[in-house]
Amino acid sequence: MFKTIEWTDQGVRMIDQTRLPSEEIYRTYTDYRQVAEAIRSMVIRGAPAIGVAAAMGIALGVKNSAAKSTADLRAEFEIIAEVLGKTRPTAVNLFWAIKRMREVFEKSLAAGNSNAQGLASVRASLVEEAQRVLAEDVAINEAMGRNGAELMPDAGTILTHCNAGALATGGYGTALGVIRAAVGAGKKLKVFADETRPFLQGARLTAWELAKEQIPVTIITDNMAGHFMKQGEIRAVIVGADRIAANGDTANKIGTYSVAVLAHENAIPFYVAAPLSTIDLSLASGEQIPIEERSAKEVTHLAGVALAPAEVPARHPAFDVTPQRYISAIITEKGVARAPFTQSLSALFA
Ligand code: MRU
Numbered sequence: 001m002f003k004t005i006e007w008t009d010q011g012v013r014m015i016d017q018t019r020l021p022s023e024e025i026y027r028t029y030t031d032y033r034q035v036a037e038a039i040r041s042m043v044i045r046g047a048p049a050i051g052v053a054a055a056m057g058i059a060l061g062v063k064n065s066a067a068k069s070t071a072d073l074r075a076e077f078e079i080i081a082e083v084l085g086k087t088r089p090t091a092v093n094l095f096w097a098i099k100r101m102r103e104v105f106e107k108s109l110a111a112g113n114s115n116a117q118g119l120a121s122v123r124a125s126l127v128e129e130a131q132r133v134l135a136e137d138v139a140i141n142e143a144m145g146r147n148g149a150e151l152m153p154d155a156g157t158i159l160t161h162c163n164a165g166a167l168a169t170g171g172y173g174t175a176l177g178v179i180r181a182a183v184g185a186g187k188k189l190k191v192f193a194d195e196t197r198p199f200l201q202g203a204r205l206t207a208w209e210l211a212k213e214q215i216p217v218t219i220i221t222d223n224m225a226g227h228f229m230k231q232g233e234i235r236a237v238i239v240g241a242d243r244i245a246a247n248g249d250t251a252n253k254i255g256t257y258s259v260a261v262l263a264h265e266n267a268i269p270f271y272v273a274a275p276l277s278t279i280d281l282s283l284a285s286g287e288q289i290p291i292e293e294r295s296a297k298e299v300t301h302l303a304g305v306a307l308a309p310a311e312v313p314a315r316h317p318a319f320d321v322t323p324q325r326y327i328s329a330i331i332t333e334k335g336v337a338r339a340p341f342t343q344s345l346s347a348l349f350a
Helices: 034-041 047-064 068-085 092-113 116-149 174-182 200-210 221-231 257-265 341-348
Strands: 004-009 012-015 028-030 155-160 188-193 217-220 236-239 244-246 248-251 270-273 319-322 329-332 336-339
Touching: 004 047, 012 047, 028 034, 034 047, 034 068, 047 068, 047 092, 047 116, 068 092, 092 116, 116 174, 116 329, 116 336, 155 221, 174 188, 174 200, 174 217, 174 236, 174 270, 188 200, 188 329, 200 217, 217 221, 217 319, 221 244, 221 257, 236 257, 248 257, 257 270, 257 319, 257 341, 329 341, 336 341
Parallel strands: 155 188, 155 236, 188 217, 236 270, 270 329
Antiparallel strands: 004 012, 012 028, 244 248, 248 319, 329 336
């Protein structure tokens, strides 16, 4: 099995998702700025994986820092956090991870003293914490899988959009984790993977990781979903999330909203699988979720080849928000939330 991301003695190692499925290349980053660039350029992507990468980026930056005083190290921490925090605005796991690392940093500074030995232990505690973030993420996904498996039908085709699998997390996956758990429990599931224009996470990544595991997967283009739903070929939809507001409105890969509306129209259950770290109770509704606008070139070009006239502009919002009324349930590691989500989601944090 591949590793999406890991901490090594040489640095932060990750599989380059921009090169899949044609090449399985691993990159090792020795500087936090490189980790930030890997997040921005989507060498690593998917909300929980971005969170793990940010935690490791901070650990790397602090470990490499030459600061000799608490004040200097704190100032450097803030620069590192700022650089990483500016990479991708929608996935809240990025900010969740930075906050978690900051808390450990401050706690560790408060516990120790400011001599060289004290600062070394602060550095070590951040490296440990980043590795804990990764290990916990895998365990959380497995718990989510157990909680969601029973919602899956005993047999039939499940539609998913984008990639919410092992590649999008520390391992195992959120939406694909639920499918993995259901298949592991003996359910005869097949997957339709939406191609997911423009970055093709479905065709390149979901198809790659499911095929590796011999879970039957078929690629469809995004505009085919309605057709297959109407034909009765899709039993349920399950997707991941980049940020879930307090009322259940869910930001996920662009195109998710259309899939949810189609599922509603065709009376097909639409599930979201996400860890608590993706739920942002500070936002009342999805209207407040910042939507990343990426380069139009990712729309007009494919692998460097122009698909459109050079003089015509293109737009590229990378995410959309699915209103909570289209969501049948939100599957988390702490249990399954259903409408009214304002109550059911906040209860998960109790
Ligand atoms: O732009 P990406 O590839 O980072 O977008 C990823 C998604 O939209 C995923 O569905 C989401 O992050 C959940 S991953 C478990």
